[in-house]
Amino acid sequence: MPTRSTEVVIAAHNLKKVYGDFVAVDSIDFKVRKGESFGLLGPNGAGKSTTMRMMSATMERSEGELMILGLDPKQDSPQIRAHLGVVPQQDNLDGELTVAENLYIYGRYFGLSRAYLKPKVEELLDFAQLQEKRNEKVEALSGGMKRRLTIARGLINQPEILMLDEPTTGLDPQARHILWDRLFRLKEEGVTLILTTHYMDEAEQLCDRIIVMDNGRIMAEGSPAALIAEYSSKEVLELRFGSNKNAESAKKLAGYGDRLEILPDRILIYCTDAELVLEKINHDGMKPLTSLVRRSSLEDVFLRLTGRTLVD
Amino acid sequence: MILNAAVDSAIAIAERRIGKPGEQVFAGRPYVMIQRAFLAFKGSSWFVVLSGFVEPVLYLASFGYGLSSLVGPMTSSGDSISYAAFIAPGLLATSAMNGAIYDSTFNVFFKMHHGKVYNAMLATSLGPLDVAMGEIGWALLRGLTYAIGFMIVVAPFGLIPSIWGLLAIPAAVLIAFGFASVGMGVTSYLKDFQQLEWINFIMLPLFLFSGTLYSTDAFPRALQIIIEALPLAQAIALVRDLTLGQVHLGTLWHILYFAVMIVGGLFFTTHRLRSLFQK
Protein backbone atom coordinates (compact mmCIF):
# COMPACT_ATOMS: atom_id res chain seq x y z
CA MET A 1 0.00 0.00 0.00
CA PRO A 2 1.24 3.51 -0.71
CA THR A 3 1.79 5.54 2.37
CA ARG A 4 -0.91 8.15 2.73
CA SER A 5 0.89 11.36 2.11
CA THR A 6 -0.24 14.77 3.13
CA GLU A 7 1.97 16.39 0.52
CA VAL A 8 -0.17 18.52 -1.76
CA VAL A 9 0.75 18.14 -5.44
CA ILE A 10 -1.94 20.38 -6.90
CA ALA A 11 -3.59 23.32 -5.19
CA ALA A 12 -6.20 25.50 -6.84
CA HIS A 13 -7.60 28.61 -5.26
CA ASN A 14 -10.34 30.67 -6.90
CA LEU A 15 -9.39 28.99 -10.15
CA LYS A 16 -11.37 30.46 -13.02
CA LYS A 17 -11.52 30.03 -16.78
CA VAL A 18 -13.45 32.32 -19.05
CA TYR A 19 -13.98 31.72 -22.77
CA GLY A 20 -14.98 35.07 -24.23
CA ASP A 21 -17.61 36.05 -21.70
CA PHE A 22 -18.63 32.50 -20.85
CA VAL A 23 -17.44 31.28 -17.47
CA ALA A 24 -16.49 27.63 -17.89
CA VAL A 25 -14.80 27.17 -14.51
CA ASP A 26 -16.12 29.43 -11.82
CA SER A 27 -13.64 30.17 -9.03
CA ILE A 28 -13.10 26.70 -7.67
CA ASP A 29 -10.89 25.57 -4.79
CA PHE A 30 -9.44 22.10 -4.41
CA LYS A 31 -6.30 20.21 -3.47
CA VAL A 32 -4.86 16.96 -4.73
CA ARG A 33 -2.49 15.02 -2.49
CA LYS A 34 0.44 12.93 -3.58
CA GLY A 35 -0.43 9.33 -4.38
CA GLU A 36 -4.16 9.74 -4.18
CA SER A 37 -6.55 9.18 -6.98
CA PHE A 38 -8.76 12.14 -7.50
CA GLY A 39 -11.91 12.22 -9.60
CA LEU A 40 -13.80 15.01 -11.34
CA LEU A 41 -17.40 14.10 -11.87
CA GLY A 42 -20.07 16.05 -13.64
CA PRO A 43 -22.41 16.22 -16.61
CA ASN A 44 -21.46 17.41 -20.11
CA GLY A 45 -20.19 20.95 -20.08
CA ALA A 46 -19.54 21.02 -16.32
CA GLY A 47 -16.00 22.26 -16.86
CA LYS A 48 -14.11 19.05 -16.14
CA SER A 49 -11.94 19.08 -19.25
CA THR A 50 -11.27 22.78 -18.87
CA THR A 51 -10.08 22.17 -15.32
CA MET A 52 -7.95 19.26 -16.51
CA ARG A 53 -6.34 21.37 -19.22
CA MET A 54 -5.39 24.04 -16.72
CA MET A 55 -3.95 21.39 -14.41
CA SER A 56 -1.95 19.87 -17.23
CA ALA A 57 -0.35 23.28 -17.87
CA THR A 58 -1.57 23.32 -21.46
CA MET A 59 -4.08 26.11 -20.97
CA GLU A 60 -3.66 29.32 -19.03
CA ARG A 61 -6.12 30.14 -16.28
CA SER A 62 -8.07 33.37 -16.45
CA GLU A 63 -7.98 34.14 -12.74
CA GLY A 64 -7.03 32.67 -9.40
CA GLU A 65 -4.08 30.63 -8.25
CA LEU A 66 -2.85 27.25 -9.31
CA MET A 67 0.23 25.45 -8.05
CA ILE A 68 1.34 22.16 -9.56
CA LEU A 69 4.14 20.35 -7.73
CA GLY A 70 4.98 23.64 -6.12
CA LEU A 71 5.33 25.41 -9.45
CA ASP A 72 3.12 28.00 -11.09
CA PRO A 73 2.25 27.11 -14.70
CA LYS A 74 2.40 30.81 -15.56
CA GLN A 75 6.17 30.66 -15.01
CA ASP A 76 7.26 27.06 -15.38
CA SER A 77 4.82 25.25 -17.63
CA PRO A 78 7.41 23.18 -19.58
CA GLN A 79 9.00 21.97 -16.33
CA ILE A 80 5.58 21.08 -14.94
CA ARG A 81 4.62 19.19 -18.07
CA ALA A 82 7.76 17.06 -17.79
CA HIS A 83 6.27 15.58 -14.59
CA LEU A 84 2.88 14.85 -16.08
CA GLY A 85 1.24 12.24 -18.23
CA VAL A 86 -1.75 13.62 -20.08
CA VAL A 87 -4.54 11.62 -21.69
CA PRO A 88 -6.91 14.08 -23.35
CA GLN A 89 -10.59 13.42 -23.83
CA GLN A 90 -10.15 13.22 -27.58
CA ASP A 91 -7.33 11.07 -28.87
CA ASN A 92 -4.76 13.16 -30.67
CA LEU A 93 -2.45 10.48 -31.95
CA ASP A 94 -0.19 11.20 -34.88
CA GLY A 95 -1.99 9.81 -37.92
CA GLU A 96 1.10 9.94 -40.11
CA LEU A 97 3.05 7.58 -37.86
CA THR A 98 2.76 3.96 -36.83
CA VAL A 99 1.72 2.76 -33.38
CA ALA A 100 5.29 2.20 -32.16
CA GLU A 101 6.51 5.45 -33.71
CA ASN A 102 3.76 7.34 -31.91
CA LEU A 103 5.16 6.20 -28.58
CA TYR A 104 8.77 6.73 -29.56
CA ILE A 105 8.40 10.23 -30.94
CA TYR A 106 6.29 11.33 -28.00
CA GLY A 107 9.19 10.39 -25.75
CA ARG A 108 11.50 12.34 -28.04
CA TYR A 109 9.33 15.43 -27.51
CA PHE A 110 10.32 15.20 -23.84
CA GLY A 111 13.93 14.96 -24.94
CA LEU A 112 14.24 11.33 -23.78
CA SER A 113 17.08 9.34 -25.29
CA ARG A 114 16.79 6.50 -27.75
CA ALA A 115 18.49 4.17 -25.26
CA TYR A 116 15.77 4.87 -22.71
CA LEU A 117 12.93 4.81 -25.20
CA LYS A 118 13.64 1.53 -27.00
CA PRO A 119 12.78 -0.75 -24.06
CA LYS A 120 10.16 1.70 -22.78
CA VAL A 121 8.24 1.54 -26.05
CA GLU A 122 8.22 -2.28 -25.86
CA GLU A 123 6.97 -2.15 -22.29
CA LEU A 124 4.16 0.22 -23.24
CA LEU A 125 3.18 -1.78 -26.32
CA ASP A 126 2.73 -4.73 -23.97
CA PHE A 127 0.84 -2.55 -21.53
CA ALA A 128 -1.56 -1.42 -24.25
CA GLN A 129 -1.69 -4.91 -25.77
CA LEU A 130 -0.78 -3.50 -29.14
CA GLN A 131 2.32 -5.53 -30.01
CA GLU A 132 0.61 -7.05 -33.04
CA LYS A 133 -0.35 -3.63 -34.32
CA ARG A 134 3.00 -1.98 -33.73
CA ASN A 135 3.73 -1.30 -37.38
CA GLU A 136 0.22 -0.26 -38.36
CA LYS A 137 -0.68 3.35 -38.94
CA VAL A 138 -2.95 4.74 -36.24
CA GLU A 139 -5.94 4.88 -38.60
CA ALA A 140 -5.95 1.11 -38.72
CA LEU A 141 -6.77 0.89 -35.00
CA SER A 142 -10.21 0.55 -33.49
CA GLY A 143 -11.49 3.29 -31.17
CA GLY A 144 -10.63 1.28 -28.07
CA MET A 145 -7.13 0.51 -29.33
CA LYS A 146 -6.53 4.20 -29.99
CA ARG A 147 -7.61 4.95 -26.46
CA ARG A 148 -5.20 2.37 -25.08
CA LEU A 149 -2.40 3.79 -27.17
CA THR A 150 -3.13 7.32 -25.96
CA ILE A 151 -3.01 6.12 -22.37
CA ALA A 152 0.24 4.24 -22.97
CA ARG A 153 1.69 7.34 -24.60
CA GLY A 154 0.90 9.33 -21.46
CA LEU A 155 3.21 7.01 -19.50
CA ILE A 156 6.28 7.39 -21.72
CA ASN A 157 7.99 9.86 -19.37
CA GLN A 158 7.25 7.92 -16.14
CA PRO A 159 4.92 10.67 -14.92
CA GLU A 160 4.38 11.43 -11.25
CA ILE A 161 0.88 12.61 -11.99
CA LEU A 162 -1.27 10.96 -14.62
CA MET A 163 -4.24 12.99 -15.86
CA LEU A 164 -6.92 11.03 -17.63
CA ASP A 165 -9.89 12.79 -19.20
CA GLU A 166 -12.57 10.13 -19.58
CA PRO A 167 -10.05 7.32 -19.93
CA THR A 168 -12.46 4.49 -20.54
CA THR A 169 -15.01 6.12 -22.81
CA GLY A 170 -15.21 3.92 -25.87
CA LEU A 171 -13.67 0.87 -24.24
CA ASP A 172 -15.50 -2.42 -24.01
CA PRO A 173 -16.21 -3.76 -20.50
CA GLN A 174 -13.29 -6.14 -20.56
CA ALA A 175 -10.85 -3.46 -21.70
CA ARG A 176 -12.21 -1.14 -19.00
CA HIS A 177 -11.53 -3.67 -16.29
CA ILE A 178 -8.04 -4.31 -17.59
CA LEU A 179 -7.38 -0.58 -17.59
CA TRP A 180 -8.69 -0.18 -14.06
CA ASP A 181 -6.31 -2.89 -13.03
CA ARG A 182 -3.41 -1.07 -14.70
CA LEU A 183 -4.38 2.19 -13.05
CA PHE A 184 -4.52 0.47 -9.68
CA ARG A 185 -1.01 -0.79 -10.21
CA LEU A 186 0.24 2.69 -11.13
CA LYS A 187 -1.38 3.98 -8.00
CA GLU A 188 0.41 1.36 -5.96
CA GLU A 189 3.65 2.54 -7.48
CA GLY A 190 2.86 5.97 -6.06
CA VAL A 191 1.57 7.72 -9.18
CA THR A 192 -1.04 10.35 -8.46
CA LEU A 193 -4.11 9.80 -10.64
CA ILE A 194 -6.51 12.51 -11.67
CA LEU A 195 -9.42 11.46 -13.80
CA THR A 196 -12.77 12.57 -15.08
CA THR A 197 -15.51 10.15 -15.80
CA HIS A 198 -19.18 9.75 -16.48
CA TYR A 199 -19.20 6.26 -15.06
CA MET A 200 -20.19 6.05 -11.44
CA ASP A 201 -18.82 2.58 -11.00
CA GLU A 202 -15.49 3.81 -12.32
CA ALA A 203 -15.40 6.68 -9.87
CA GLU A 204 -16.38 4.41 -6.98
CA GLN A 205 -13.78 1.83 -7.94
CA LEU A 206 -10.89 4.10 -8.71
CA CYS A 207 -11.19 7.32 -6.78
CA ASP A 208 -10.18 8.02 -3.21
CA ARG A 209 -11.74 11.42 -3.43
CA ILE A 210 -14.14 13.10 -5.81
CA ILE A 211 -15.36 16.53 -6.62
CA VAL A 212 -18.75 16.80 -8.24
CA MET A 213 -18.90 19.69 -10.70
CA ASP A 214 -21.81 21.40 -12.38
CA ASN A 215 -21.84 24.64 -14.36
CA GLY A 216 -18.21 25.30 -13.54
CA ARG A 217 -18.72 25.02 -9.78
CA ILE A 218 -17.94 22.37 -7.21
CA MET A 219 -21.16 20.99 -5.77
CA ALA A 220 -19.66 18.53 -3.31
CA GLU A 221 -16.42 16.92 -2.34
CA GLY A 222 -15.42 13.77 -0.50
CA SER A 223 -14.76 10.05 -0.79
CA PRO A 224 -17.41 8.11 -2.75
CA ALA A 225 -18.68 6.47 0.44
CA ALA A 226 -18.80 9.72 2.36
CA LEU A 227 -20.67 11.46 -0.46
CA ILE A 228 -23.21 8.69 -0.61
CA ALA A 229 -23.65 8.74 3.15
CA GLU A 230 -24.04 12.49 3.16
CA TYR A 231 -26.30 13.03 0.19
CA SER A 232 -28.20 9.81 -0.24
CA SER A 233 -29.78 6.99 1.71
CA LYS A 234 -28.46 3.47 2.06
CA GLU A 235 -30.74 1.88 -0.51
CA VAL A 236 -32.90 2.88 -3.44
CA LEU A 237 -36.09 1.42 -4.77
CA GLU A 238 -36.71 2.08 -8.45
CA LEU A 239 -40.28 1.74 -9.68
CA ARG A 240 -41.80 2.03 -13.13
CA PHE A 241 -45.49 2.50 -13.62
CA GLY A 242 -45.44 3.28 -17.34
CA SER A 243 -44.52 6.63 -18.73
CA ASN A 244 -47.79 8.54 -18.22
CA LYS A 245 -48.67 7.08 -14.86
CA ASN A 246 -45.45 7.95 -12.99
CA ALA A 247 -46.44 11.40 -11.81
CA GLU A 248 -49.85 10.25 -10.69
CA SER A 249 -48.48 7.26 -8.81
CA ALA A 250 -45.85 9.44 -7.16
CA LYS A 251 -48.58 11.31 -5.26
CA LYS A 252 -49.59 8.08 -3.55
CA LEU A 253 -45.97 7.17 -2.77
CA ALA A 254 -45.17 10.19 -0.63
CA GLY A 255 -44.15 9.09 2.83
CA TYR A 256 -42.93 5.61 1.93
CA GLY A 257 -39.24 6.40 2.03
CA ASP A 258 -37.01 9.25 3.21
CA ARG A 259 -37.25 11.02 -0.08
CA LEU A 260 -38.70 10.67 -3.56
CA GLU A 261 -37.22 11.49 -6.94
CA ILE A 262 -39.51 11.52 -9.94
CA LEU A 263 -37.82 10.99 -13.28
CA PRO A 264 -39.58 10.86 -16.65
CA ASP A 265 -39.32 7.10 -16.85
CA ARG A 266 -39.19 5.98 -13.23
CA ILE A 267 -39.60 6.89 -9.59
CA LEU A 268 -36.77 6.55 -7.09
CA ILE A 269 -37.55 6.03 -3.44
CA TYR A 270 -34.63 6.64 -1.07
CA CYS A 271 -34.79 4.56 2.08
CA THR A 272 -32.74 2.34 4.40
CA ASP A 273 -34.46 -0.93 3.55
CA ALA A 274 -35.82 -1.01 0.02
CA GLU A 275 -37.17 -4.58 0.23
CA LEU A 276 -39.32 -3.59 3.16
CA VAL A 277 -40.68 -0.52 1.35
CA LEU A 278 -41.44 -2.59 -1.75
CA GLU A 279 -43.33 -5.10 0.36
CA LYS A 280 -45.39 -2.32 1.90
CA ILE A 281 -46.17 -0.80 -1.49
CA ASN A 282 -47.31 -4.15 -2.88
CA HIS A 283 -49.30 -4.76 0.27
CA ASP A 284 -51.04 -1.40 -0.14
CA GLY A 285 -52.24 -2.47 -3.55
CA MET A 286 -50.05 -0.42 -5.89
CA LYS A 287 -48.87 -2.33 -8.93
CA PRO A 288 -45.56 -1.12 -10.39
CA LEU A 289 -44.69 -2.63 -13.78
CA THR A 290 -41.14 -3.25 -12.67
CA SER A 291 -39.25 -2.75 -9.46
CA LEU A 292 -35.56 -2.75 -8.66
CA VAL A 293 -33.83 -2.74 -5.30
CA ARG A 294 -30.30 -1.40 -5.27
CA ARG A 295 -27.63 0.27 -3.20
CA SER A 296 -27.28 4.02 -3.39
CA SER A 297 -24.62 5.23 -5.79
CA LEU A 298 -22.87 8.40 -6.80
CA GLU A 299 -25.52 8.75 -9.46
CA ASP A 300 -28.00 9.42 -6.68
CA VAL A 301 -25.66 11.91 -5.07
CA PHE A 302 -25.48 13.74 -8.32
CA LEU A 303 -29.23 13.69 -8.81
CA ARG A 304 -29.70 15.08 -5.33
CA LEU A 305 -27.19 17.85 -5.88
CA THR A 306 -28.24 19.01 -9.30
CA GLY A 307 -31.70 17.64 -9.88
CA ARG A 308 -30.38 15.97 -13.01
CA THR A 309 -29.12 12.56 -13.97
CA LEU A 310 -25.48 12.28 -14.89
CA VAL A 311 -25.76 10.14 -17.96
CA ASP A 312 -28.40 11.46 -20.33
CA MET B 1 28.04 10.54 -21.66
CA ILE B 2 25.77 8.18 -23.54
CA LEU B 3 24.98 6.31 -20.35
CA ASN B 4 24.20 9.58 -18.65
CA ALA B 5 21.81 10.56 -21.42
CA ALA B 6 20.09 7.21 -21.10
CA VAL B 7 19.17 7.66 -17.48
CA ASP B 8 18.20 11.31 -17.78
CA SER B 9 14.58 11.77 -16.85
CA ALA B 10 12.16 14.08 -18.61
CA ILE B 11 12.23 16.22 -15.49
CA ALA B 12 16.01 16.59 -15.40
CA ILE B 13 15.97 17.49 -19.07
CA ALA B 14 13.28 20.12 -18.58
CA GLU B 15 14.93 21.59 -15.50
CA ARG B 16 18.11 22.26 -17.41
CA ARG B 17 16.17 24.89 -19.34
CA ILE B 18 15.35 26.94 -16.25
CA GLY B 19 16.73 30.43 -16.54
CA LYS B 20 17.59 30.06 -20.22
CA PRO B 21 16.14 32.67 -22.55
CA GLY B 22 12.66 31.84 -23.79
CA GLU B 23 12.32 28.81 -21.50
CA GLN B 24 8.52 29.11 -21.63
CA VAL B 25 8.36 28.71 -25.39
CA PHE B 26 11.55 26.91 -26.32
CA ALA B 27 12.97 23.62 -25.06
CA GLY B 28 15.96 23.69 -27.38
CA ARG B 29 14.71 20.67 -29.27
CA PRO B 30 13.40 21.61 -32.72
CA TYR B 31 15.30 18.62 -34.14
CA VAL B 32 12.78 16.19 -32.67
CA MET B 33 10.25 17.74 -35.02
CA ILE B 34 12.57 17.01 -37.93
CA GLN B 35 12.86 13.46 -36.68
CA ARG B 36 9.09 13.19 -36.62
CA ALA B 37 8.93 14.58 -40.14
CA PHE B 38 11.40 11.95 -41.34
CA LEU B 39 9.33 9.17 -39.81
CA ALA B 40 6.16 10.55 -41.41
CA PHE B 41 8.00 11.04 -44.69
CA LYS B 42 9.16 7.42 -44.78
CA GLY B 43 5.57 6.34 -44.69
CA SER B 44 4.34 8.83 -47.29
CA SER B 45 4.31 8.71 -51.07
CA TRP B 46 7.30 9.70 -53.10
CA PHE B 47 5.06 11.23 -55.70
CA VAL B 48 4.53 14.41 -53.66
CA VAL B 49 8.25 14.76 -53.18
CA LEU B 50 9.01 14.34 -56.83
CA SER B 51 6.42 16.87 -57.96
CA GLY B 52 8.12 19.69 -56.03
CA PHE B 53 11.26 19.07 -58.01
CA VAL B 54 9.69 18.45 -61.41
CA GLU B 55 7.53 21.57 -61.48
CA PRO B 56 10.20 24.27 -61.99
CA VAL B 57 12.03 22.05 -64.47
CA LEU B 58 8.85 21.66 -66.53
CA TYR B 59 8.28 25.42 -66.49
CA LEU B 60 11.82 25.98 -67.59
CA ALA B 61 11.58 23.46 -70.42
CA SER B 62 8.28 24.89 -71.62
CA PHE B 63 8.96 28.64 -71.34
CA GLY B 64 12.74 28.63 -71.66
CA TYR B 65 12.89 26.64 -74.84
CA GLY B 66 9.44 27.29 -76.16
CA LEU B 67 9.52 31.06 -75.80
CA SER B 68 13.20 31.80 -76.23
CA SER B 69 13.00 31.67 -80.04
CA LEU B 70 10.26 34.33 -79.90
CA VAL B 71 11.86 36.48 -77.24
CA GLY B 72 15.47 36.26 -78.34
CA PRO B 73 18.38 37.17 -76.09
CA MET B 74 17.73 39.49 -73.13
CA THR B 75 19.88 42.09 -71.48
CA SER B 76 20.25 42.19 -67.75
CA SER B 77 22.36 45.00 -66.24
CA GLY B 78 24.02 45.39 -69.60
CA ASP B 79 24.91 41.70 -70.12
CA SER B 80 23.31 39.80 -72.93
CA ILE B 81 21.87 36.49 -71.76
CA SER B 82 19.58 33.80 -73.10
CA TYR B 83 15.90 33.91 -72.14
CA ALA B 84 16.24 30.56 -70.33
CA ALA B 85 19.11 31.93 -68.24
CA PHE B 86 16.90 34.90 -67.39
CA ILE B 87 13.94 32.86 -66.14
CA ALA B 88 15.87 30.01 -64.44
CA PRO B 89 16.57 32.06 -61.25
CA GLY B 90 12.97 33.28 -61.25
CA LEU B 91 11.73 29.72 -61.33
CA LEU B 92 14.15 28.63 -58.62
CA ALA B 93 13.00 31.45 -56.34
CA THR B 94 9.34 30.72 -57.09
CA SER B 95 9.68 27.04 -56.37
CA ALA B 96 11.45 27.86 -53.09
CA MET B 97 8.47 30.02 -52.20
CA ASN B 98 5.89 27.46 -53.32
CA GLY B 99 7.48 24.63 -51.37
CA ALA B 100 7.81 26.70 -48.21
CA ILE B 101 4.25 27.98 -48.46
CA TYR B 102 2.90 24.50 -49.08
CA ASP B 103 4.72 23.07 -46.07
CA SER B 104 3.84 25.93 -43.77
CA THR B 105 0.21 26.37 -44.74
CA PHE B 106 -1.51 23.25 -46.12
CA ASN B 107 0.58 20.82 -44.10
CA VAL B 108 0.44 22.88 -40.94
CA PHE B 109 -3.26 23.59 -41.29
CA PHE B 110 -3.99 19.92 -41.49
CA LYS B 111 -1.98 19.13 -38.37
CA MET B 112 -3.51 22.02 -36.46
CA HIS B 113 -7.13 21.21 -37.10
CA HIS B 114 -7.55 17.63 -38.13
CA GLY B 115 -4.89 15.60 -36.45
CA LYS B 116 -4.58 17.88 -33.40
CA VAL B 117 -0.96 16.81 -33.57
CA TYR B 118 0.30 20.10 -32.16
CA ASN B 119 -1.96 19.79 -29.13
CA ALA B 120 -0.26 16.51 -28.33
CA MET B 121 3.22 17.96 -28.80
CA LEU B 122 2.52 20.98 -26.64
CA ALA B 123 1.28 18.77 -23.80
CA THR B 124 4.90 17.60 -23.43
CA SER B 125 7.77 19.79 -22.31
CA LEU B 126 8.27 20.88 -25.92
CA GLY B 127 7.51 24.55 -26.61
CA PRO B 128 5.75 26.33 -29.47
CA LEU B 129 9.02 27.75 -30.76
CA ASP B 130 10.43 24.22 -31.02
CA VAL B 131 7.38 23.25 -33.04
CA ALA B 132 7.60 26.28 -35.30
CA MET B 133 11.33 25.96 -35.86
CA GLY B 134 11.08 22.23 -36.44
CA GLU B 135 8.33 22.52 -39.01
CA ILE B 136 10.13 25.34 -40.74
CA GLY B 137 13.41 23.44 -40.56
CA TRP B 138 11.81 20.55 -42.35
CA ALA B 139 10.43 22.86 -45.03
CA LEU B 140 13.96 24.20 -45.48
CA LEU B 141 15.48 20.77 -45.82
CA ARG B 142 13.03 20.02 -48.58
CA GLY B 143 13.70 23.41 -50.16
CA LEU B 144 17.42 22.70 -50.07
CA THR B 145 16.98 19.36 -51.77
CA TYR B 146 14.84 20.84 -54.52
CA ALA B 147 17.26 23.72 -55.08
CA ILE B 148 20.20 21.35 -55.44
CA GLY B 149 18.19 19.16 -57.80
CA PHE B 150 17.21 22.14 -59.91
CA MET B 151 20.80 23.38 -60.16
CA ILE B 152 22.08 19.96 -61.16
CA VAL B 153 19.57 19.87 -63.99
CA VAL B 154 19.99 23.41 -65.31
CA ALA B 155 23.72 24.08 -64.86
CA PRO B 156 24.85 21.75 -67.69
CA PHE B 157 22.75 23.83 -70.12
CA GLY B 158 24.80 26.90 -69.28
CA LEU B 159 21.93 28.60 -67.50
CA ILE B 160 24.05 29.48 -64.47
CA PRO B 161 26.77 31.55 -66.16
CA SER B 162 28.50 32.70 -62.96
CA ILE B 163 30.27 30.82 -60.18
CA TRP B 164 28.28 33.07 -57.81
CA GLY B 165 25.41 30.88 -58.92
CA LEU B 166 26.41 28.27 -56.33
CA LEU B 167 25.18 30.72 -53.71
CA ALA B 168 21.73 30.53 -55.27
CA ILE B 169 21.27 27.30 -53.30
CA PRO B 170 21.61 28.86 -49.84
CA ALA B 171 19.69 31.85 -51.18
CA ALA B 172 16.78 29.55 -52.04
CA VAL B 173 16.88 28.21 -48.48
CA LEU B 174 16.89 31.75 -47.10
CA ILE B 175 13.87 32.58 -49.24
CA ALA B 176 12.05 29.45 -48.14
CA PHE B 177 12.82 30.34 -44.51
CA GLY B 178 11.25 33.77 -44.91
CA PHE B 179 8.08 32.47 -46.50
CA ALA B 180 7.71 29.49 -44.16
CA SER B 181 8.09 31.48 -40.96
CA VAL B 182 5.46 34.01 -42.00
CA GLY B 183 3.25 31.36 -43.64
CA MET B 184 2.92 29.32 -40.47
CA GLY B 185 1.76 32.31 -38.49
CA VAL B 186 -0.78 33.21 -41.16
CA THR B 187 -2.07 29.63 -41.16
CA SER B 188 -2.90 29.92 -37.48
CA TYR B 189 -5.63 32.42 -38.39
CA LEU B 190 -7.28 30.21 -40.98
CA LYS B 191 -10.45 28.44 -39.93
CA ASP B 192 -11.41 26.24 -42.87
CA PHE B 193 -10.26 24.90 -46.19
CA GLN B 194 -11.93 27.69 -48.09
CA GLN B 195 -9.69 30.25 -46.45
CA LEU B 196 -6.76 28.09 -47.38
CA GLU B 197 -7.73 28.68 -51.01
CA TRP B 198 -7.00 32.37 -50.54
CA ILE B 199 -3.36 31.47 -50.34
CA ASN B 200 -3.45 30.04 -53.86
CA PHE B 201 -5.33 33.11 -54.90
CA ILE B 202 -2.47 35.31 -53.71
CA MET B 203 0.34 33.09 -54.93
CA LEU B 204 -0.62 32.93 -58.60
CA PRO B 205 -0.56 36.68 -59.33
CA LEU B 206 2.58 36.95 -57.22
CA PHE B 207 4.19 34.44 -59.56
CA LEU B 208 2.88 36.06 -62.73
CA PHE B 209 3.82 39.66 -61.94
CA SER B 210 6.95 39.45 -59.82
CA GLY B 211 9.40 39.31 -62.68
CA THR B 212 9.75 35.58 -63.08
CA LEU B 213 9.11 35.41 -66.80
CA TYR B 214 9.98 38.98 -67.78
CA SER B 215 11.56 41.98 -66.16
CA THR B 216 9.40 44.21 -63.95
CA ASP B 217 10.68 47.11 -66.09
CA ALA B 218 7.68 46.35 -68.29
CA PHE B 219 5.35 47.96 -65.72
CA PRO B 220 4.74 51.65 -65.05
CA ARG B 221 7.10 52.99 -62.42
CA ALA B 222 4.52 53.26 -59.61
CA LEU B 223 3.39 49.65 -60.00
CA GLN B 224 6.97 48.54 -60.32
CA ILE B 225 7.85 50.02 -56.93
CA ILE B 226 5.00 48.14 -55.26
CA ILE B 227 5.90 44.86 -56.91
CA GLU B 228 9.54 45.19 -56.02
CA ALA B 229 8.64 45.63 -52.38
CA LEU B 230 6.87 42.25 -52.40
CA PRO B 231 8.81 39.23 -51.19
CA LEU B 232 8.77 37.20 -54.39
CA ALA B 233 10.27 40.02 -56.45
CA GLN B 234 12.94 40.40 -53.77
CA ALA B 235 13.58 36.67 -53.91
CA ILE B 236 13.88 36.62 -57.69
CA ALA B 237 16.17 39.63 -57.72
CA LEU B 238 18.42 37.96 -55.15
CA VAL B 239 18.70 34.66 -57.02
CA ARG B 240 19.11 36.39 -60.36
CA ASP B 241 21.94 38.57 -59.05
CA LEU B 242 23.69 35.39 -57.99
CA THR B 243 23.15 33.13 -60.97
CA LEU B 244 24.08 35.88 -63.40
CA GLY B 245 27.02 36.97 -61.25
CA GLN B 246 25.72 40.53 -61.00
CA VAL B 247 26.41 40.83 -57.29
CA HIS B 248 26.37 44.38 -55.94
CA LEU B 249 25.41 46.26 -52.79
CA GLY B 250 21.72 45.92 -53.62
CA THR B 251 22.08 42.15 -53.28
CA LEU B 252 22.70 42.66 -49.57
CA TRP B 253 19.43 44.53 -49.30
CA HIS B 254 17.55 41.52 -50.58
CA ILE B 255 19.29 39.36 -47.99
CA LEU B 256 18.42 41.82 -45.25
CA TYR B 257 14.83 41.82 -46.45
CA PHE B 258 14.60 38.08 -45.83
CA ALA B 259 16.47 38.26 -42.54
CA VAL B 260 13.82 40.66 -41.26
CA MET B 261 11.04 38.48 -42.66
CA ILE B 262 12.47 35.42 -40.87
CA VAL B 263 12.88 37.05 -37.47
CA GLY B 264 9.50 38.79 -37.66
CA GLY B 265 7.83 35.60 -38.88
CA LEU B 266 9.27 33.49 -36.08
CA PHE B 267 8.10 35.91 -33.41
CA PHE B 268 4.69 36.11 -34.99
CA THR B 269 4.29 32.34 -35.38
CA THR B 270 5.48 31.51 -31.86
CA HIS B 271 3.14 34.08 -30.41
CA ARG B 272 0.24 32.67 -32.41
CA LEU B 273 0.96 29.07 -31.48
CA ARG B 274 1.07 30.04 -27.83
CA SER B 275 -2.20 31.87 -27.87
CA LEU B 276 -3.81 29.11 -29.89
CA PHE B 277 -2.71 26.14 -27.81
CA GLN B 278 -1.71 27.42 -24.42
CA LYS B 279 -4.19 30.17 -23.59
Ligand SMILES: Nc1ncnc2c1ncn2[C@@H]1O[C@H](COP(=O)(O)OP(=O)(O)OP(=O)(O)O)[C@@H](O)[C@H]1O
Ligand atom coordinates in the same frame (compact mmCIF):
# COMPACT_ATOMS: atom_id res chain seq x y z
N1 LIG C 1 -12.32 26.30 -26.46
C1 LIG C 1 -13.52 26.67 -25.98
N2 LIG C 1 -14.09 27.82 -26.38
C2 LIG C 1 -15.29 28.20 -25.89
N3 LIG C 1 -16.00 27.49 -25.01
C3 LIG C 1 -15.50 26.33 -24.57
C4 LIG C 1 -14.23 25.85 -25.04
N4 LIG C 1 -13.97 24.67 -24.44
C5 LIG C 1 -15.03 24.43 -23.64
N5 LIG C 1 -15.95 25.42 -23.72
C6 LIG C 1 -17.21 25.50 -22.96
O1 LIG C 1 -16.91 25.42 -21.60
C7 LIG C 1 -17.84 24.59 -20.92
C8 LIG C 1 -17.09 23.49 -20.19
O2 LIG C 1 -16.49 22.63 -21.16
P1 LIG C 1 -15.65 21.37 -20.75
O3 LIG C 1 -15.12 20.77 -21.99
O4 LIG C 1 -14.68 21.75 -19.71
O5 LIG C 1 -16.77 20.43 -20.13
P2 LIG C 1 -16.69 18.93 -19.62
O6 LIG C 1 -17.12 18.94 -18.20
O7 LIG C 1 -15.38 18.35 -19.93
O8 LIG C 1 -17.82 18.24 -20.50
P3 LIG C 1 -17.86 16.77 -21.17
O9 LIG C 1 -18.35 15.84 -20.13
O10 LIG C 1 -18.86 16.93 -22.25
O11 LIG C 1 -16.52 16.45 -21.68
C9 LIG C 1 -18.81 24.10 -21.97
O12 LIG C 1 -19.98 24.88 -21.89
C10 LIG C 1 -18.11 24.33 -23.27
O13 LIG C 1 -19.03 24.65 -24.28
Ligand SMILES: [Mg+2]
Ligand atom coordinates in the same frame (compact mmCIF):
# COMPACT_ATOMS: atom_id res chain seq x y z
MG1 LIG D 1 -14.72 16.87 -21.12
